[in-house]
Amino acid sequence: MKADVGAFGCVRFWGAWVGGLVLAGVIFPAWSAVTRPAVFLQKGADLQKVLDTTGELQLAPDIDYRSSGKKRLIVPSGAKILSRWNARLPVLVIGGGVHDVWIEGLDGQGSEDPDILFTGGMPNRNVTIVGGNGGRLGMAGRLKVRLEDDSRVEGLELAEYGALEVLQGTSGYVRNSVFSHALGYRPGSTVWWEGNDDEASFGNAFLHVASITPKWKSRWNHAGPLWLVGWDCESWNGDGKGDRNCFEVENSPSLVSMGLSGGTLYGDKNGALAIIRHVPLVVDFSSRARGGLIDKADLAFDDVGENYHLFRENLRIADHVPAGIRSGDFYIGNGEALPATRTTGPSSAIRELLQRQQFPPLPLVAATGAFALPVSGPAPQSVVVLARSDIDQAAFLQHLIDRDGVARVPPGTYAISRSLRLGSVERIEGLVASDAGEVVLVAKGNFPLVQGRATKVSLRAELAQQSVVFSGITFAGGSHGILWSADSGNVGPGMTVATSTFEQLRFVGQSVAGVAANGIAGIDSNSWRRVVFEDVPLAMSGSGKGAGAGMNYADKQGFMFCTFRNIRDAVWRWDSERPSGGNFWYRSAFEDVGHVSVTRAGYSLIWYGSTFTDVRANTALKMLDNGTTATGGFFIISSRWSGVGPATLTDTSSWGVGTYLLGSEFRLGQTRLVESKDGAMLLSWGNRVETLPLSMPLGRHLVINTTSRGTTTAFELGTHISSVR
Secondary structure: OEEEEOOOOOEEEEOOOOEOOOOOOOOOOOOOOOOOOOOOEOOOOOHHHHHHHHOEEEEOOOOEHHHHOOOEEEOOOOOEEEOOOOOEOOEEEEEOOOEEEEEEEEOOOOOOOOOEEEEEOOOEEEEEEEEOOOHHHHHHHOOEEEEOOOOEEEEEEEEEEOEEEEEOOOOOEEEOOEEEEEEEEOOOOOEEEEOOOOOOEEOEEEEEEEEEOOOOOEEEEOOOOEEEEEEEEEOOOOOOOOOOOOEEEEOOOEEEEEOOEEEOOOHHHOOOOEEEEEEEEEEEEOOEEOOOOOOOOOEEEEEEEEEEEEOOOOOOEEEOOOOOOOOOOOEEOOOOOOOOOOOOHHHHHHHHHHHHHOOOOOOOOOOOOOOOOOOOOOOHHHHHHHHOOOOEOHHHHHHHHHHHOEEEEOOEEEEEOOOEEOOOOOOOEEEEEOOOOOEEEEEOOOOOOEEOOOOOOOOOHHHOEEOEEEEOEEEEOOOEEEEEEOOOOOOOOOOEEEOOEEEEEEEEOOOOEEEEEEOOOEEEOOEEEEEEEEEEEEEEEEEEOOOOOOOOEEEOOEEEOOEEEEEEEEEEEEEEEEEEEOOEEEOOEEEEEEEEEEEEEEEEEEEEOOEEEEEOOOEEEEEOOOOOOOOEEEEEEOOEEEOOOOOEEEOOOHHHOOEEEEOOEEEOOOOEEEOOOOOOEEEEEOOEEEOOOOOOOOOEEEEEOOEEOOOOOOOOOOEEEOOOO
16 A cells, blocks of 8 residues: 655555546535625634524634634534635534535635545535635635545535545545636645545536646546546646656546646656546547656556547647557547548447446536625616715725725725725735625726736736735726726736735726726736626726737636626627636626627636526627637536527637537527537537527537437537437
């Protein structure tokens, strides 16, 4: 038996284990629509008593609740813990049998120890954990979750976290759970999973794993059949003393991989990006990876059985087994069209694979539910009119920011006649409601309510970074709610706005955009939780050029429980030549919008558990690429589209990565799922489609276990596969 140091500093052992199913049903707990508290919990309160008595903790921002001296807080069934930026708690312990728990917005402690601990025993069911953004500790304070040996977890939703450790080498399992938007900024493993022989894990999916400059690999061992979607690694093992591979999957009965990507600056110190061992079946879609130089490979296979690679871009595979052991593999490249018949080539191969392996269907959303915070308070135009004659509060608010960095503002309406300026490389700055009510900022004119500001930068321009926080604020009127730009006095072309928190916000009635970034270095790894954008042309927008200062990339933005309502142009419009990826919309609502996204050089955009009602643009997911850049690799997972539909759902088709529709429902009018043009690529797996009849062009289409009603011609071309149940 072999031992190794765990992701959180413990010792772990492994032997041999088994696995089970793929991604199962999506669970939406009854109180996913969270209302504002009357008051925040005060510092020094007896947390355990409050939780045991009321079942609820409403935490204030920037308060350390660990002062009571208790090292652990026991979480009972039915508990609801709602946190704001930089609120710190003792370690949360979820014992055996605890169920129906909601934990949201909690930051990590900044140590290698877990912040939330499942201790084992009877099964835990229906637990939702959505982390924060690290508070003042930044990425070091990302949430870390550990499932100890003998823990049994069913229906876990873990989103926006920094590390996960599953230590079930002796006993225990994880089933029918979804792990979304992992951001691992640490030397340790982003994911470390050890299963066991006796209790099979199954039905689990990882949707976006970003492992950033790790020293130690992420590993899934005996984790059961796995779905890994949008998994990415950047420059692992920089000192050459860590693990040679960033990802490892071992001893799983099957792996479905979509959108594996990554690369390294230290190719001479590393092996392949990912190594897969002792896996009988691998189905790989749209890998765009770049591995190390030692193995000269992106994927390394060791005792891998059948493996299928579709729509990949120049993937290099090293097979560390004797010739003849691997069988049944084929490759569909960028320039090839899938056969239109149902009996030849890859079609028959995949159908036979599905029949034999019995892949279950991906989930369909059974009910919508209220995913995002309801808009409250007066209509935005009423607020603007009422505040026009109010006393100008700009000087008062700017004084608080300049003095404190993070300004605590009493709830109320504040009219301002000029932009508030904030941002620094030396400290976190921002605006936070000092109590549970809203702070409403109203522009007395057409200018940005908040802008960045120039700061003295001692670092190289491309390394300059600001972190900001906004909590409990409504931005009403003006040209922008928040604007970062290269203009004089703003952040400048070399600044990145990163590891920032935007929570419980409303952007209403701006004339240009709710939030915009123009000509700066970029925005990176920011958290947007329960943010409402309403009655604006653009919710989020950005533009930039080149690959240096002013390139303005947008990476790893997490939109959790957000609402986008009456967005006339686009929810997400990002026009930048430098590639932007890993942006994630989690259980969000899109109501009466134009484009859902308009992108240049965008990849690995993921929408999960979301609802889309009345999308009115000609193309919902539109690309701006013109030959010098490429867009693709978009994923719509377990979501519902209804009402007025766009003429075309997607035209993202470059690089052979296209758009992936997984386990979703489309009840639309006369909507074509993919644009009629050369090279269009679409994968539809486990969907329900109800649209008016429209033909689709011959292209790289793969349709698996998809039911359609009212449209017998929507998938008449391309490869159509239905597995036998």
